[in-house]
Amino acid sequence: MQKDNIDKLYQQHSQMIYRFHYFRTGNRELAEELTQETFYQAFLSYDNFRGECKASTWLYQIAKNVWRQYQRKKRECYPIEKLLEQIPQEKSFDPLNAYLAKEEKNTFCNALKQLTKEMQEVVILRVVDELKFSEIGEIMNKSETWSRTNYFRAKKKLQEYIDNMESGD
Structure with a gap:
């Protein structure tokens, strides 16, 4: 049952989480990788989700933590200027x-x-x-x-x- 729920969450919220990461990285591949990591972490901690908040809020918290972990590892912050260049x-x-x-x-x-x-x-x-x-x-x-x-x-x-x-x- 857990896998079905994660699949459903992925279908409903993957674009939102992708945008969250893309806006911060400005890099499609990295945003996809961080999105996958976010849903992997959601899968690992799904049993701890108590439903006290919306699933999207819970996923944002996980995405934020994944982003922080990435920043700690890389110690680089993507400049806002680069993000603005990505606007079509x-x-x-x-x-x-x-x-x-x-x-x-x-x-x-x-x-x-x-x-x-x-x-x-x-x-x-x-x-x-x-x-x-x-x-x-x-x-x-x-x-x-x-x-x-x-x-x-x-x-x-x-x-x-x-x-x-x-x-x-």
Whole structure:
């Protein structure tokens, strides 16, 4: 029965976990490898899953731990700039639009770097992974109110940074 449940979890959540790892690595092969490791760890610890949270939240916790283990082993952090380069460009190439898009990415990248690691994580989980504040709170071992507050504080800081950059301060 356990194998059937893990297969079902994989079918339902593998893309979500893949995106989690891909956003952090910017590398398809590595993201696939870390996704496989996440589900392997889920298989090993499935009997310990008590169902007190959603399965997706439990898998995110495992994915986070797999990511931390990988970082400890490699001691390398993938630069945000490399992640932004992975975003697909428009099909019709216009040099001016390409330059402006690159400038916007650079501004956003620099703004994101101004946030604490926790705020970066909240923004990523909310914007990229489209999670609810309650799910973010569970993943980060914080309350829903904490995740909501930190998200809006992060948005405010990002906007202030971007406004300052645009005004030349």
